[in-house]
Amino acid sequence: MPMPASKPDFDVLIIGGGPAGAAAALTLRKRPDIKVLVVERGDYQQDKVGEALSPGTRELLRYLGVWEAFSGQQQLNIWGNQAAWGSDELHCLDFIFTLHGSGWGLNRRAFEQLLADAVQQQGGELWTQSRVEQLARTEAGWQVQVTDAQGQLRHLTCRYVIDAAGRASPWSLQAGAVRVRYDNLMGLANWLPRADGQQTEAFTLVEACEYGWWYGSPLPDGRLAVSLMSDQGLIQQQRLAKGDxxxxxxxxxxxxxxxxxxxxxxxxxxxxxxxxxxxxxxxDKAPIVAAGDAVASHDPLSASGIPRALATGIQAARAAADALFGDGKLKKAYHDAVAQDFGQYLGNHWRIYQAEQRWPRADFWRFRTAQPQLAPTTLVGRGRAQESLFVPDKVARRLLELAASPQPAHQLLAGLSAEQPDLPVERLLLAMEELLAPA
Known part of the structure; x- marks a missing residue:
C-alpha cells in the first residue's frame, strides 16, 4: 500500500515582503486555512525610494485591514504634484480637486513595517533577513531552500509560490516566464535636509533636464527624498553615481x-x-504567479508603484487561492488584466514623454519619443551603422548579420524577435531603421 504524501510545510510561499508580498499575504490570510510564509531579504530598517502615496490607495488599504493603523501612523499630507515638464515653469496638479483628497508623504520604513506586522497579526509567518536560494518543482508543488537570519539553510515544501521579489526577480523566469524590458532607466537617490528657511512643501516635484529628470518628495522627518532618473548608459558615461x-x-x-x-x-x-x-x-501550469514589479514594472513618473504593488498582490493571491481550491481560471484572467493595463501604460508613457520637446536630439529623450516608421514590406539590408541607441551592441551585431542579404523588414523582424523575446518589437524596429539602409 503506497504511503500517503506528506503534508507541505506551507500552502503558499511569498518571496518578497514589500507592499506586493504583504498585500498577497494579508489577502490569503482572509482564509484562516491557508498557511502562508513570507520570506523577506531585508529587515524594514533601510530608507527606500517611493516616498509618496497617491490618495486613491485608501480603498486598497481598507480592504487589507490596515487603513486605521495607516491613517494614525502617516501624518504628512501631500496635496499634489508640481512639474517643470515641457517648459521651465512649474505646473501643478492639486489632489484637492480629485475624488479622494490628499495623498501622503510616506515614512516608507514605518509603512512597510506596518504591513509586515499586520501579516503576522493575521497569522502569517514572516522571515526577515532571509533569502530563497532554490526552488525545485515537484508533483505537489515546490521544494524550497531558504537561508534564514541565522545563516542556516532551511529546507521546506509548499504548494504554490507568489513571486513578489521585485523588478530583477529570477523566480518566475526560472519557471519559464519571459521578462520583456522596455528601457534602462535607473534611479540615483539621496535623502537630504531642506534648505534654511524652506518649509517642507506639501507637493512632490518633478523637473525635466537634458539627461533625464529629477524627483523630490517631502518626508515626515523634514528631509526631502531626491532622485535623479536617467539611463544606465548615461549614468556610466557621465559617472553620475558618484556623489560629487x-x-x-x-x-x-x-x-x-x-x-x-x-x-x-x-x-x-x-x-x-x-x-x-x-x-x-x-x-505551462507552473504553480507560481508574480506580483508587483515582478509581474510589471512601470516608470516611476507614473507614480503608481505602491498602489499597483498592493493591487497586484491582492489579485495574485486570489489567483493562487483559486489554483489551490478552485478551477484555476483566475490566473489567466489576472495575467490578461496585467497585459491590458501595461498596454495602456505604454501609450500614456509615450504621450507624457512626447510632451517634453526641449531636447529632441538628446539620447534620453530620443529613446523615449521615437516611433518606428518602417513598412513591413520594405527591403532592408546593407548596414549603415554599427551601434544603435535602441538595442544592446550584441543585438545590433546580430541584426547586421541577419541583414547580410536584403529581405523584407517583416521577415527580418520575425527572425530577430524569435531570438530576442525579451526585447519589445518596437525597439527592434527602431534599431532596424537606425542600422539598415533600404536596399
Missing amino acids: AWFALLAGTRHLRRLVSLDGPQPTPRASPAYSARVTPPP
Whole structure:
C-alpha cells in the first residue's frame, strides 16, 4: 500500500515582503486555512525610494485591514504634484480637486513595517533577513531552500509560490516566464535636509533636464527624498553615481536646488533599477504567479508603484487561492488584466514623454519619443551603422548579420524577435531603421 504524501510545510510561499508580498499575504490570510510564509531579504530598517502615496490607495488599504493603523501612523499630507515638464515653469496638479483628497508623504520604513506586522497579526509567518536560494518543482508543488537570519539553510515544501521579489526577480523566469524590458532607466537617490528657511512643501516635484529628470518628495522627518532618473548608459558615461557629480547636477536644477541644502557631505547616491518591463507568464501550469514589479514594472513618473504593488498582490493571491481550491481560471484572467493595463501604460508613457520637446536630439529623450516608421514590406539590408541607441551592441551585431542579404523588414523582424523575446518589437524596429539602409 503506497504511503500517503506528506503534508507541505506551507500552502503558499511569498518571496518578497514589500507592499506586493504583504498585500498577497494579508489577502490569503482572509482564509484562516491557508498557511502562508513570507520570506523577506531585508529587515524594514533601510530608507527606500517611493516616498509618496497617491490618495486613491485608501480603498486598497481598507480592504487589507490596515487603513486605521495607516491613517494614525502617516501624518504628512501631500496635496499634489508640481512639474517643470515641457517648459521651465512649474505646473501643478492639486489632489484637492480629485475624488479622494490628499495623498501622503510616506515614512516608507514605518509603512512597510506596518504591513509586515499586520501579516503576522493575521497569522502569517514572516522571515526577515532571509533569502530563497532554490526552488525545485515537484508533483505537489515546490521544494524550497531558504537561508534564514541565522545563516542556516532551511529546507521546506509548499504548494504554490507568489513571486513578489521585485523588478530583477529570477523566480518566475526560472519557471519559464519571459521578462520583456522596455528601457534602462535607473534611479540615483539621496535623502537630504531642506534648505534654511524652506518649509517642507506639501507637493512632490518633478523637473525635466537634458539627461533625464529629477524627483523630490517631502518626508515626515523634514528631509526631502531626491532622485535623479536617467539611463544606465548615461549614468556610466557621465559617472553620475558618484556623489560629487550627482550634487553638481542637482545644483544646476532650477527648482529643486532651492528646496534642499547643498552644504555639508555629499554622500554617494543609492542606485536602484527603475526600468519598465512586463513578465509574460510561464508556458505551462507552473504553480507560481508574480506580483508587483515582478509581474510589471512601470516608470516611476507614473507614480503608481505602491498602489499597483498592493493591487497586484491582492489579485495574485486570489489567483493562487483559486489554483489551490478552485478551477484555476483566475490566473489567466489576472495575467490578461496585467497585459491590458501595461498596454495602456505604454501609450500614456509615450504621450507624457512626447510632451517634453526641449531636447529632441538628446539620447534620453530620443529613446523615449521615437516611433518606428518602417513598412513591413520594405527591403532592408546593407548596414549603415554599427551601434544603435535602441538595442544592446550584441543585438545590433546580430541584426547586421541577419541583414547580410536584403529581405523584407517583416521577415527580418520575425527572425530577430524569435531570438530576442525579451526585447519589445518596437525597439527592434527602431534599431532596424537606425542600422539598415533600404536596399
